[in-house]
Amino acid sequence: MKKLYSLFFLLMGLLCLTSCGDDDYTYTAPETLNVTKADLYFTSSGGTGNIEIKSNNGLQATSSVDWCTVSVSGGVIAAKVAENTSIESRAGTITVSDGVLTSLVAVYQEGLACTIDTSTLKIVNDNGVNSSYITIDSSSSYAINIPSYATSWLSCIDEAGKVTFNLTANETEVPRAANVIITSGERKVTLTIAQYEFAGTWTADFLNSKGVSTTEQVEIADLGNNKFELKFKAPYANAPNPVFQCTYANGTYKIANGTAMGQYAVYYLFGIFSSEDGYFSWDTSYTYSSSFDVAEDCIISSVWR
Known part of the structure; x- marks a missing residue:
């Protein structure tokens, strides 16, 4: 019986010791290097940041990403980050070790941000x-390219993001224009800058009433207050010249549907809207509008829609 009692008290003691040991256990994190400074947040343009570490041993550092390279000088690790030309931000890790202890330091870089405000740009300029x-606000560098065929009359000056385009007088009496390309990283924006007088003689290509492709010279007359008349040739003998009235502002012109075009004998002529389904309407709420496009060979054209 004494042996049974002794065994029972021995087991109880072991259970008590085990229980007390579980309650008193605390987790101790692995010891790391003493990082006193980490300047590793970058804009999209990139640059260099430093990690400063207190250690009595020599340091080694490696980067987890190819856009961030590291070098060690004493207790300072220099991180050089390349330009980020993508709109996506990115992150990586720099591992620093002194042979005994190790620390992981995060490096972060913003994505490219570039805004171009063209609200003050004159797309179409007169011949004077x-x-x-325009105003450019970019987190990275940008480039402005004026095509070689336009550099004799178009130039620009960049003053801290305010880019002024200067045009010389157009004495050729021929319309001219240029596609200016602005690039910042992966973003590319094309601006069309033109110089001409809207009033004058233009070549028009259109389908006549019989569906035949026709080309003729059209006279555009300035009526004042941004209003103009487009005068076509008479479609046949003794018929009046069709006259379309339109409004014009900064490269875009519009012709209202249902406007009077003159009189033929006892008939009054009006422009009407014709849909692809064969329906016709003289509702004045419809408009035909167009703006000028500039080809690489500097040919200016517009299509009515």
Whole structure:
């Protein structure tokens, strides 16, 4: 019986010791290096940041990403980050070790942000000396390319993001224009800057009433207050010349549907809207509008829609 009692008290003691041991256990994190400074947040343009570490041993550092390279000088690790030309942000890790202890330091870089405000740009300029500007706000560098065929009359000046385009007088009496390309990283924006007088003689290609492709010279007359008349040739003998009235502002012109075009004998002529389904309407709420496009060979054209 004494042996049974002794065994029972021995087991109880072991259970008590085990229980007390579980309650008193605390987790101790692995010891790491003493990082006193980490300047590793970058804009999209990139740059260099430093990690400063207190250690009595020599340091080694490696980067987990190819856009961030590291070098060690004493207790300072220099991180060099390349330009980020993507709109996506990115992150990586730099591992630093002194042979005994190790630390992981995060490096972060913003994505490219570039805004171009063209609200103050004159897309179409008259034949006199002109200038207008745009505003560029970019987190990275950008480039402005004026095509070689336009550099004799178009130039620009960049003053801390305010880009002013200057046009010389157009004495050729021929419309001219250029596609200016602005690039920042992966973003590319094309601006069309033109110089001409809307009033004058233009070549028009259209389908006549019989569906035949026709080309003729059209006279555009300035009526004042941004209003113009487009005068076509008479479709046949003794018929009046069709006259379309339109409004024009900064490269875009519009012709309202249902406007009077003149009189033929006892008939009054009006422009009407014709849909692809064969329906016709003289509702004046419809408009035909167009703006000018510039080809690489500097040919200016527009299509009515």
